[in-house]
Amino acid sequence: MCNKVLRIEQTSLEKLFNALSHGLRLMKYGSSLKEKVAVVTGAGAGIGKEISLKLAEEGCRVVLCSRNKEKLKDIAELIGDDVLVVPTDIRVEKQVRSMICKTVEQFGGIDILVNNAGIIRYGEIEEFSTDDYKAVMQTNVDGTFFATREALPYIRKSKGNIVFIGSFDSNHPRSFNPVYAASKWWIKGFAHSIEAIFGKEGVGVTLVNPSEVRTEIPDEEGVAYSEKYREGEVLEPQEVAEAVIFALKRSGSSTISQLDIYRRDKLGDFF
Ligand SMILES: NC(=O)c1ccc[n+]([C@@H]2O[C@H](COP(=O)([O-])OP(=O)(O)OC[C@H]3O[C@@H](n4cnc5c(N)ncnc54)[C@H](OP(=O)(O)O)[C@@H]3O)[C@@H](O)[C@H]2O)c1
Numbered sequence: 040m041c042n043k044v045l046r047i048e049q050t051s052l053e054k055l056f057n058a059l060s061h062g063l064r065l066m067k068y069g070s071s072l073k074e075k076v077a078v079v080t081g082a083g084a085g086i087g088k089e090i091s092l093k094l095a096e097e098g099c100r101v102v103l104c105s106r107n108k109e110k111l112k113d114i115a116e117l118i119g120d121d122v123l124v125v126p127t128d129i130r131v132e133k134q135v136r137s138m139i140c141k142t143v144e145q146f147g148g149i150d151i152l153v154n155n156a157g158i159i160r161y162g163e164i165e166e167f168s169t170d171d172y173k174a175v176m177q178t179n180v181d182g183t184f185f186a187t188r189e190a191l192p193y194i195r196k197s198k199g200n201i202v203f204i205g206s207f208d209s210n211h212p213r214s215f216n217p218v219y220a221a222s223k224w225w226i227k228g229f230a231h232s233i234e235a236i237f238g239k240e241g242v243g244v245t246l247v248n249p250s251e252v253r254t255e256i257p258d259e260e261g262v263a264y265s266e267k268y269r270e271g272e273v274l275e276p277q278e279v280a281e282a283v284i285f286a287l288k289r290s291g292s293s294t295i296s297q298l299d300i301y302r303r304d305k306l307g308d309f310f
Contacts, residue, residue, distance in 0.1 A: 203247070
């Protein structure tokens, strides 16, 4: 009788122990973002806006940067507390440096940088204007470089995370869109190289590559993707934001190095 009770108690203790260690394992691989300081570029619309809202929901202190101050203020109002609006043109080195300084002055450091600001331009390569070429390269490439370079000392200190928003076009040649595609291949090369350099210090780097997302980004005719595509036809910005949060909540010794998030039939038609 006593042996049986003992056996039952042991079984219960084993169960409790197993449950506890399972819980600890989950905690280890699902870390909290509460009170992390997160800088989001291109936060005023589309994917950047949704990432900012989701980070705030997770308890982050969010720094909103893009050019249109009014749009940023509207998002800050939705968030409430612990949010900083810093209108920034990502192409301008001085503005990016000042945005990072304001962030550190306000919140004491940086845990997360989301390099999201980006634009698209279309055109046959022989007719592609120098202005369009510069606009894409200065925003997608220079801007990503400036923000990463300025934020890195703080992210290294916090052993934080850098997320790069690439594209389906980071992974494939694009015959109709070579300059945009090349800028996204640059982001892929830069992101993985930053991971190669700083991963060993504990910095987590993630490249997120979405296919079409219903945002303000325009098609060749200037129609916003949010109008061009019906709900359910392509990705919603919230889906990309969820992918970013998934990557950021990863802890332990691993990082989600690259996350390709495509509409289900994307590889079927390849456009
Ligand atoms: N939508 C898609 O289908 C799709 C697919 C794959 C990847 N992406 C990538 O996702 C990222 C976000 O795109 P989205 O679709 O969300 O575009 P979006 O709706 O047009 O939003 C772009 C955001 O970037 C900001 N921005 C543009 N130029 C800037 C600059 N010089 N300095 C600072 N901020 C700037 C814009 O604000 P201001 O104009 O006020 O500055 C806006 O907040 C981009 O890198 C894009 O390439 C999009």
